[in-house]
Amino acid sequence: MKSLVCFVIALTLFGGCVGKDSKDLIISGSTTVQPIVTRASETYSTEHPSVRIGVEGGGSGTGINMVAEGSVGIGASSRELTAQEKTKGPDLVTTTVAIDCIAIVVNPSNTIKDLTLQQVRDIFSGKIKNYKEVGGPDRPIVLVEREDGSGTRSMFESMVMGKTDVSDGALQKPASGAIRFTVAGNENAIGYVGIGYLDDSIKAISLNGSSPDEENVRNKRYPLSRNLYLITKRQPQGISKDFIDYILSPEGQDIVKHEGFIKIKP
Amino acid sequence: MGRFEPEKMVGRVLMLFSITAVVVLLLIMLFIFNAGLPLFTKVGVLDFLFGTRWVPSKDVYGAFQFIVAAFMVTFGALLIAVPLGLSCAIFLSEIAPRWAKNIVRPAIELLAGIPSIIYGVFALVIIVNAAHITFNLATGETILAASIILSIMVLPIIISISQDAIEAVPRLYREGSYAMGATDWQTIHRVLLPAASQGIVAGVILGMGRAIGETMAVVLVIGNVEKFPTGFLVPGETLTSAILLEMGEAVVNSLHYRALFCLGIVPFVFVLVLSVLSSRLISRNHERFE
Numbered sequence A: 001m002k003s004l005v006c007f008v009i010a011l012t013l014f015g016g017c018v019g020k021d022s023k024d025l026i027i028s029g030s031t032t033v034q035p036i037v038t039r040a041s042e043t044y045s046t047e048h049p050s051v052r053i054g055v056e057g058g059g060s061g062t063g064i065n066m067v068a069e070g071s072v073g074i075g076a077s078s079r080e081l082t083a084q085e086k087t088k089g090p091d092l093v094t095t096t097v098a099i100d101c102i103a104i105v106v107n108p109s110n111t112i113k114d115l116t117l118q119q120v121r122d123i124f125s126g127k128i129k130n131y132k133e134v135g136g137p138d139r140p141i142v143l144v145e146r147e148d149g150s151g152t153r154s155m156f157e158s159m160v161m162g163k164t165d166v167s168d169g170a171l172q173k174p175a176s177g178a179i180r181f182t183v184a185g186n187e188n189a190i191g192y193v194g195i196g197y198l199d200d201s202i203k204a205i206s207l208n209g210s211s212p213d214e215e216n217v218r219n220k221r222y223p224l225s226r227n228l229y230l231i232t233k234r235q236p237q238g239i240s241k242d243f244i245d246y247i248l249s250p251e252g253q254d255i256v257k258h259e260g261f262i263k264i265k266p
Numbered sequence B: 001m002g003r004f005e006p007e008k009m010v011g012r013v014l015m016l017f018s019i020t021a022v023v024v025l026l027l028i029m030l031f032i033f034n035a036g037l038p039l040f041t042k043v044g045v046l047d048f049l050f051g052t053r054w055v056p057s058k059d060v061y062g063a064f065q066f067i068v069a070a071f072m073v074t075f076g077a078l079l080i081a082v083p084l085g086l087s088c089a090i091f092l093s094e095i096a097p098r099w100a101k102n103i104v105r106p107a108i109e110l111l112a113g114i115p116s117i118i119y120g121v122f123a124l125v126i127i128v129n130a131a132h133i134t135f136n137l138a139t140g141e142t143i144l145a146a147s148i149i150l151s152i153m154v155l156p157i158i159i160s161i162s163q164d165a166i167e168a169v170p171r172l173y174r175e176g177s178y179a180m181g182a183t184d185w186q187t188i189h190r191v192l193l194p195a196a197s198q199g200i201v202a203g204v205i206l207g208m209g210r211a212i213g214e215t216m217a218v219v220l221v222i223g224n225v226e227k228f229p230t231g232f233l234v235p236g237e238t239l240t241s242a243i244l245l246e247m248g249e250a251v252v253n254s255l256h257y258r259a260l261f262c263l264g265i266v267p268f269v270f271v272l273v274l275s276v277l278s279s280r281l282i283s284r285n286h287e288r289f290e
Helices: A002-017 A034-047 A060-069 A083-088 A117-125 A151-161 A176-185 A214-218 A238-248 A250-258 B006-041 B045-050 B064-095 B098-113 B116-134 B143-167 B171-179 B184-213 B216-221 B239-247 B255-288
Strands: A025-029 A053-058 A074-077 A092-106 A142-146 A171-173 A189-194 A203-207 A225-233
Touching (some): A034 A238, A053 A060, A060 A074, A060 A092, A074 A238, A092 A151, A092 A250, A117 A142, A117 A151, A142 A151, A176 A189, A176 B116, A225 A238, B006 B045, B006 B255, B045 B064, B064 B143, B064 B184, B064 B255, B116 B143, B116 B216, B143 B216
Parallel strands (some): A142 A171
Antiparallel strands (some): A092 A189
16 A cells, blocks of 8 residues: 555656646847847736746847747747748748947946947957057957847847958857946956847947937937847737737837837837 | 665655766757757868867867966965965865864855855955956956866865875874874874875865866956967966857857857867866775775
8 A cells, every 4th residue: 555655646746747838929049139028027917917028138139039930939039030931831921120239348447438330340350469459558458249149149249340241259159148247347358248248348440420219229320229029920819919919009119118128210 | 666765765766866866967968069060061170179260150169278278377376275275185185173163164165155156256356456467467367267166176175185084094094104203294294195185186286177167267358269378467368258258149050059059069079077086086085984
């Protein structure tokens, strides 16, 4: 009899492991888009208590892959689909929900205020190795970049670096927050983060005289901005459509602004 | 139909469960090798193991700098942890009074239970800055910083296994040594340490396995630079940190994805060899005194 009891307990324990995910909508992907989606899902859920939304990170590539596979309802991406991703998921539909802008950041103790795009390129390619070469203090330059495949990194590489490679001496960080942490803690560091990650612990450099702010992004004077996308398989419908419409609504766009991004319309 | 025999039934159920562990291990192996090995239809094994350029966007996969960095971090950690751990084990098994044992041993076990991300954050805030200032480096995120934090993480393994090994040396050895007029120290380093050597080596090997596989704490402090490491005071990138950084963005079944699994095969095989080695050493250590 004892053994039977043991067996039943064991079965129950095993059975307990097999749970069903009861989320109605899962959104996965870019960690840049994540704060917008997280906040929006919270307010959306208070208005629609019956709908449960799960938000996961993982990066743009993961989000696009997962929505193409159909394992999540919406994928979040901070870059456009690559040709490879388009062939893999021909029915993917992208909706622009916000504008992001990359800021080049240094430690607040660094006296550099303005650089040209060419100078930024030379710094990140390793050609310029000391801040005094661009009018700053006599300090060695420590480059900080995102890991290969990051949406922010691919934006930086296509908009700033072009065909030049980033120096292989650059420190790689798995998230924008980690870049901010490193730059805030090291007076030699220079990196790039989405404008949503700017705070007092780091200093944003203006490019060709334009600082990274909403006005300069809108009138295209500041060169480094990009659209943020939510991606669905086919035209959004049901809860996905309702949620994307919510983010595009004035209320949703306020969240976009609140999280440090730029609304798609002023 | 035989009689219902509870004893046998329990035995079978337990056996089923323990076999599950083996099956899971085999499945994981199968999965990793299956996902990784097709890489070698496009990239040469030698190019992968000894190439020093890693450019996924151009499908160039040379992992030598990751392998070297992983071994540097591991041996650096052992260089610090072995002397410390061994001294601690000797102290605990031979010298410490009961009350000291009662404090130190649980503290060490607690050390083993701290999640690695906590070690990583600690190292990022304290050790990285300390290295940055002490050695006047451009950045403190170095192989040395990773070695230091790993050494703390492997200490519990080295201490507890070495202590067990030293305590397993029969009383007779000690008494024989003292009877010949040997001092405490002579007894320890001439009699006990040689007698327990295999157990101690096994502890070191297990610690090594832990160190080479550790990911989270290392990725936070090592800087992750895909350049060949030229010393302990430069940043590097280990096998596991490369996987962690890039797996999220690799397209499933692409060459990049397969290359990352191959990065995983390297420490996997290494740890497999190490643990077989250490379990043989541990059992031999026990046999010697029976």
